[in-house]
Amino acid sequence: MNFKTKLGLGILAFFALIAVVGEWIAPYDPSAMSDDLLSPPSGAHWFGTTMTGQDIFSQVLVGTRGVMVVGLVCGVLATFLSILVGVTAGFLGGAADEALSMLSNIFLVIPALPLIIIVASMLPSADTVLIAAVISLTAWAWGARILRAQTMSLRRRDFVEAARASGERTWRIIVFEVLPNLLAVIGSGFVGTVIFAVMLQITLSFVGVISLSTWNWGTILFWAQSNQALGLGAWWWFVPAGLCIALLGTALALINFGIDEYANPRLRKVRA
């Protein structure tokens, strides 16, 4: 494992820790108002306060959980769907492949953001898990496409033919012969999906279609934007949440590079 991958895993572990303990270590109640209106970062308020005197540091800490939960739930759901569709299509071939490939391509081509905005705003109660499920429905297609291509290249290998010749059932061949060889691809697909889901959730909160009653980084940005934080010069209101998003995204991307380089040695760094 190289330095980049370790760095990515380290940052991810840090945010995972915050997601668990954030609520306990937050110095203030994130929604509680106080008399320190719109004050810049100080000893009492590390990331400053909002227009109504809420502590932004506490909002970021408490909001981490929502972000990580949606990322994880979407990652698991969408990865499961992509394995189901992608591996089945690649392994079976023929008409089933045509139909499933078409399905995933349709999901890829249709712009997901406006569609999700419509669905999310039509739902009467948009709680975290429901939103995660809706995001997963649009996030699986990319992984399915890559898995299909990889499965097709495995389908005719000798060890698969051997398993087939010895009378193994199709589902057994898929689960025990094909899947283990796809682990790297599945892993990088999972990480990619988590990035996509986190970004989408934060975007939806920022745009204001997800319920604002639970804190996440997007909610902070929503309030900053709707209270004209930019015009007021209150940079501390929107910088920390954005940096957290970027850090988490970078960490996941670094982990993905690690997986890619593990799977494709040509991408590894060479000394010139």
Added chain:
Amino acid sequence: MTFLLRRALFYLVTLWAAITANFLLPRLLPGDPVQAMITKLGGRLNSDAMASLYVLFGLDRNKSIWEQYVDYWGSLVQGDLGLSFTFFPTPVADVLAQSMPWTLGLVGVTTVIAFLLGTLLGVYAGWKRGSWMDNLIPITTFLSSIPYFWLGLIAISLFSVTWPLFPASGGYAPGLVPEFSGEFIGSVLEHAVLPGITIIVSSVAGWILGMRNMMVTVTAEDYVLVARAKGLTPKRVMFAYAARNAVLPSISGFALSLGFIVGGALLVEMVFSYPGLGYVLFQGIGAKDYPLMQGVFLVITLAVLVANLLADIGYLLLDPSTRREG
């Protein structure tokens, strides 16, 4: 030509799927927001407008779902997307027609620039693997991990609040009338700088990375070695042999990631209050204006499909094996 035909057929099916999703969503999901709107607007709606909203949102409970579906298509074919609640009483189709050119201009131009720039940088980064160019990768990764809209916020706070170099919002200066004059065009360009750069900066990284990785793979191929051994100039080997083949996945990726990029670009429009489809969608969200939101979704899907078809034609020109008959 079979290749193009197949693709065109696929896009038709996709369009059908998008339209059908649009038809089904308000009928499947709980709640009746459009009915609530109609009740609220009460007497201000004339009977024609009321009828078209009934058709589009399935409020007519006496008809079977099939009859509703047929009526829905009938409305769409006539370009009737209902009335916008936000811009009442303007029809949705008119609102879209007004904002469409802004989005096409901004998003179209910046996407092409980002693709060309990113691909070119990727060609160099992949060709000179192990040089200082490799350090670009972590930087661009960081930039692409930033949400589009947040980068837009930072750009506004730096370049229009702290240093007032560019306007923070709008598509042109408030006092001007849209016309073909030097002053108006200058104002449009000035207003497009910040949103444009935001879109380019956050979307360029993906192209660099994809192209670099393909270049690294292609450079190891025998035909590149042969081209070198023939004594061709390094530039010719790099572009005409390696890059020409390495760019193919980027182009087919272009088609598939366009939907994603357009989504991000819509957000940039929201942040900059740019008078395009994204901002219209944003205003629609606030007012729960379903006819408008669904109209935006349909138009964007249509635009993405057309762009995809163009990318396919480009692919056809670059890759002879797709031109094979049969």
